[in-house]
Structures are given as C-alpha cells and as structure tokens.
Amino acid sequence: MSDLTKPVLTAIGVISGTSMDGIDVSVVESDGREELRFGPGASYPYPAQTRSDLQALIAEPERALDDPLAELEVAVTGAHLDAVRRFIAEQGLDPKEIDLVGLHGQTVYHRPDLRFTRQLIDGPAVARALGIPTIDRFRHADIAAGGEGAPLAPLYHRALAHGLEQPLMVLNLGGVGNITYIDGETVIAFDTGPASAILDDFMLRRLGKPFDADGALAASGRVHEELVSAFMANPFFDRPAPKSLDRNDFHRRAKVVEALSDADGAATLAAFTVESVVAALRHVPKQPKRWLVTGGGRLNQHFMTRFRERLGVPVETVESAGWAGDVIEAQTFGYLAIRSLKGLPLSLPGTTGVPAPLSGGRLNLPKD
Ligand SMILES: Nc1ncnc2c1ncn2[C@@H]1O[C@H](COP(=O)(O)OP(=O)(O)OP(=O)(O)O)[C@@H](O)[C@H]1O
Numbered sequence: 001m002s003d004l005t006k007p008v009l010t011a012i013g014v015i016s017g018t019s020m021d022g023i024d025v026s027v028v029e030s031d032g033r034e035e036l037r038f039g040p041g042a043s044y045p046y047p048a049q050t051r052s053d054l055q056a057l058i059a060e061p062e063r064a065l066d067d068p069l070a071e072l073e074v075a076v077t078g079a080h081l082d083a084v085r086r087f088i089a090e091q092g093l094d095p096k097e098i099d100l101v102g103l104h105g106q107t108v109y110h111r112p113d114l115r116f117t118r119q120l121i122d123g124p125a126v127a128r129a130l131g132i133p134t135i136d137r138f139r140h141a142d143i144a145a146g147g148e149g150a151p152l153a154p155l156y157h158r159a160l161a162h163g164l165e166q167p168l169m170v171l172n173l174g175g176v177g178n179i180t181y182i183d184g185e186t187v188i189a190f191d192t193g194p195a196s197a198i199l200d201d202f203m204l205r206r207l208g209k210p211f212d213a214d215g216a217l218a219a220s221g222r223v224h225e226e227l228v229s230a231f232m233a234n235p236f237f238d239r240p241a242p243k244s245l246d247r248n249d250f251h252r253r254a255k256v257v258e259a260l261s262d263a264d265g266a267a268t269l270a271a272f273t274v275e276s277v278v279a280a281l282r283h284v285p286k287q288p289k290r291w292l293v294t295g296g297g298r299l300n301q302h303f304m305t306r307f308r309e310r311l312g313v314p315v316e317t318v319e320s321a322g323w324a325g326d327v328i329e330a331q332t333f334g335y336l337a338i339r340s341l342k343g344l345p346l347s348l349p350g351t352t353g354v355p356a357p358l359s360g361g362r363l364n365l366p367k368d
Pocket residue numbers: 016017018019020021172173174175176177196197200210211212213214215294295296297299300301329
C-alpha cells in the first residue's frame with residue numbers, strides 16, 4: 001500500500017449516476033485543494049441483468065428503506081470492480097501508483113427528510129479485491145448531520161473554477177439537475193429539478209428509446225404552456241437552498257403530459273426542465289456571468305438552445321473551459337476521496353445545509 005500521508009495523491013473516482021446508463025471511471029491527482037490534474041476517463045455499461053434489476057427497484061425505491069438489497073449490491077459491486085480493473089488495464093495504469101479509489105456507488109433511494117440515503121456499493125470488498133484502499137459512503141455523514149447529502153460535486157467545481165471569471169454557474173444535467181454557483185469563497189449549490197430522467201422515462205414508455213437524441217423530438221413539438229405553468233407552481237422551486245431531490249420526485253406530476261402527442265409531450269417535459277433551471281436564479285445573489293453545462297443533458301441541443309434564449313448570458317458546455325464533461329462526476333469522487341482521507345470538508349452550509357463544513361466518507365483498507 002502506498003504512503004497515504006504524502007501531500008499529493010492519485011485517486012480513481014467511480015460513479016454510476018441516477019440515469020443508470022453505466023459506470024464512469026476517471027483518475028485525478030490532487031492535494032485535495034487547488035492542485036489538480038486529471039487523467040483519462042471511461043464509461044462501462046452495466047450487465048443487462050443488473051441494469052434491469054436496478055430499473056425494477058427504482059420503480060418502487062421505498063423498498064430500499066427496509067430491504068438490505070444484498071444480492072443487488074453484490075452485482076453492482078462486481079460491475080464496479082470489473083469497470084475499475086478494465087480501466088486500469090486499458091489505460092495502462094500501474095495499480096501501485098493508485099493510492100485510493102473513491103466509490104460513490106449507485107444511488108437507489110435518497111430521502112434526506114427521513115435521514116436516509118442509499119448507495120449500493122461494498123467498499124471494503126472492492127478494497128480487498130484490488131489491494132487498494134477505497135472510500136465509500138460519501139453522503140452518510142452529511143445526512144446524519146441534518147444536511148441534504150447532495151449535491152457533493154460543488155467543492156470539485158470550485159477547484160475546477162479556480163482562475164475563471166466569476167460569478168460562474170455550473171449546471172449538471174443528469175437524471176436530476178443541479179447547480180453550483182461560485183463567486184470566490186461563496187459556493188451555493190442545490191438540485192434544480194428534473195433533468196434527463198423524466199424525458200428518458202417518457203421516451204422509453206412512448207417510443208422504446210433510451211433518450212431523446214440531440215433533443216430532436218422535443219425541438220419538433222409544441223410546448224403546452226399551461227402544463228408548464230402548473231408544474232412550475234410546485235413550491236419546491238421557491239424553497240430556498242439547499243435542497244436535493246430523488247430521481248423520481250417529479251415523475252408522478254410529469255404524467256400530466258400523457259394526453260399529449262409524443263413530440264408535444266417531449267417538448268413540454270423539456271420545457272419543465274428548462275424553466276426549473278431558470279428558477280435557480282431565484283436563489284443566487286448575483287446574475288452569473290457565464291453558465292457551464294455538464295452531464296449528459298449538455299448533448300441535448302434543444303436544452304442548450306433554450307437555455308441560451310432564456311438565460312441571456314453565455315451558456316456553454318464545460319468542454320469550453322477544458323473540463324471533461326463525460327467523466328466530471330467520476331473525477332469528483334476521486335477528488336472527494338482525497339479530501340476525505342485528509343479530513344477536509346466534502347460539504348458546506350451553502351451546498352447541503354450542514355450546520356458547519358463537514359468531512360465524510362468511510363475509509364476501507366485492503367486488509368481490514
Ligand atoms: N446525444 C444526446 N442527446 C440528448 N440527450 C443525451 C445525449 N446523450 C446523453 N443524453 C442524456 O443524458 C443522460 C445521461 O446523463 P448523465 O450520464 O449525466 O446522467 P447521470 O450521471 O446518470 O445522472 P446524475 O448526474 O443525475 O446522477 C441520458 O440518460 C440522456 O437523457
């Protein structure tokens with residue numbers, strides 16, 4: 001095992017996001033503060049059976065409250081282990097040079113109001129199998145302290161944004177949307193509302209497709225403005241930050257588009273997402289000078305066009321700042337693993353609502 005007390009560590013970060021499209025893996029080198037270099041990243045799909053078992057669980061996620069989900073956790077952990085092994089082999093990395101692996105795991109149910117969050121991953125098993133220390137359970141300490149437990153990417157966004165013009169808004173369009181507002185020492189973050197997940201579920205239901213490629217269907221439809229207004233009347237959008245969401249929080253309400261055509265339904269759901277992002281401006285002190293968009297939703301041209309029309313300041317993908325949009329979340333959990341090991345905060349009052357800056361994560365040594 002390497003010397004974990006050295007100032008700069010090399011970590012592999014691993015996450016499977018709420019859209020469950022696969023496992024993202026990336027490598028970062030950092031002192032846990034501003035010093036930051038990132039290497040390659042890659043994504044590995046779940047085995048089909050694991051993915052469909054996860055999808056079945058997500059349809060009734062409250063099961064996670066009293067079911068240990070042991071079998072599914074073994075499958076998810078195995079898929080993570082395979083992904084890390086493949087990544088190390090494909091990238092020609094020397095396992096001895098990897099100090100730490102940060103394992104976010106697969107979120108299956110997130111209910112901060114119940115002080116409950118569940119990510120499937122067995123960090124100790126991965127540490128033993130790889131012979132490398134791992135960090136898992138990134139959200140637990142935050143939730144236990146009364147925080148939202150999410151989003152956790154903001155402190156990584158702050159490190160990336162060092163030296164860029166501010167105030168800067170980073171928007172992650174994953175299954176759920178979340179923003180990080182960065183203005184010097186001020187960091188404000190929260191989940192904005194639905195993003196890709198409601199549109200993905202609609203596409204699957206209506207057309208058997210996993211998502212609306214490039215936003216083409218949404219762009220071809222007509223927005224049902226009354227439904228958008230009714231949706232935006234939800235008190236969530238006025239609720240001050242911090243706030244976080246479960247993947248399925250808006251699904252029942254989004255079913256109101258059921259009577260619309262495929263194109264109009266997609267256009268209306270996309271408009272929900274766009275308006276919920278615009279509503280984020282209610283909860284930040286200044287107008288951002290620039291928005292940088294990450295997450296799979298940045299590839300949806302329709303979203304990007306509508307944001308540019310609605311936000312009135314430059315809106316670009318994170319690639320325009322040299323960041324790697326496909327693996328930024330994996331990098332996040334590599335960086336946060338290093339911070340966890342050093343006892344540095346993973347969340348702040350402005351990012352998750354914890355009473356004071358708080359560290360977290362569980363360290364699993366290979367020989368425990
Ligand atoms: N070419 C594309 N056109 C339109 N949408 C796309 C495209 N590629 C990906 N997406 C959208 O991005 C989604 C995946 O985004 P991402 O990988 O950021 O989600 P995630 O990391 O699982 O979510 P979260 O951040 O909520 O955990 C897909 O489900 C799809 O909706």
